[in-house]
Amino acid sequence: MKKNVAAAVALAVGFAVIGAGAGIAAGSADDMINARQAEMKVNVKAIKALLSIVKGETPYDATVVQAAAKSITDAQAEAVAKDVWNASYQTGTSVKSNAKPEVWSDAAGFAADWKTLDKAVAAVAASRDQAALKAAFPKLGAACKGCHETFRAAD
Numbered sequence: 001m002k003k004n005v006a007a008a009v010a011l012a013v014g015f016a017v018i019g020a021g022a023g024i025a026a027g028s029a030d031d032m033i034n035a036r037q038a039e040m041k042v043n044v045k046a047i048k049a050l051l052s053i054v055k056g057e058t059p060y061d062a063t064v065v066q067a068a069a070k071s072i073t074d075a076q077a078e079a080v081a082k083d084v085w086n087a088s089y090q091t092g093t094s095v096k097s098n099a100k101p102e103v104w105s106d107a108a109g110f111a112a113d114w115k116t117l118d119k120a121v122a123a124v125a126a127s128r129d130q131a132a133l134k135a136a137f138p139k140l141g142a143a144c145k146g147c148h149e150t151f152r153a154a155d
């Protein structure tokens with residue numbers, strides 16, 4: 001199950017890269033920037049839920065952990081389906097994007113960072129208690145941060 005999700009996402013990312021090359025445009029850049037920023041907000045929500053368990057503020061709950069992991073995977077799949085990272089959505093009209101030009105000039109690096117995220121999410125989803133989650137969580141945070149350092153401009 002978990003492996004299938006990861007494989008599906010990897011496949012989806014592959015399609016995104018192909019999609020970007022083909023230049024398929026299906027919405028306005030503003031809509032797509034909003035959509036990818038919305039994906040990231042889902043990510044933050046998931047990270048917060050997980051962090052609370054990691055810190056021991058909330059008791060370990062496998063359902064919450066699975067749901068958080070799934071929300072990240074689902075948001076990513078949705079973004080890929082919408083092709084929100086298409087090069088034609090680099091800059092908006094009235095919506096500001098913080099995506100750096102490197103997202104498009106280094107598409108392979110960007111795709112690699114998504115795969116790093118997928119792996120980290122899979123490890124989090126595979127954890128079965130607080131200790132395991134605590135061990136897996138830092139890599140997830142690092143996956144977010146790692147991509148942002150290269151591909152996201154500061155506000």
Ligand code: HEC
Binds near residue numbers: 103144147
């Ligand atoms: C592969 C790269 C990549 C990964 C992985 C990634 N992000 Fe992002 N993130 C970006 C980029 C690029 C932007 C800027 C998008 C834009 O403004 O067009 C962004 C924007 C954001 C924003 C700002 C959204 C807004 O409203 O402007 C937040 C918050 C965020 N990311 C959180 C996260 C979290 C939490 C994770 C990990 C679970 C994560 N991101 C993983 C690339 C990534």
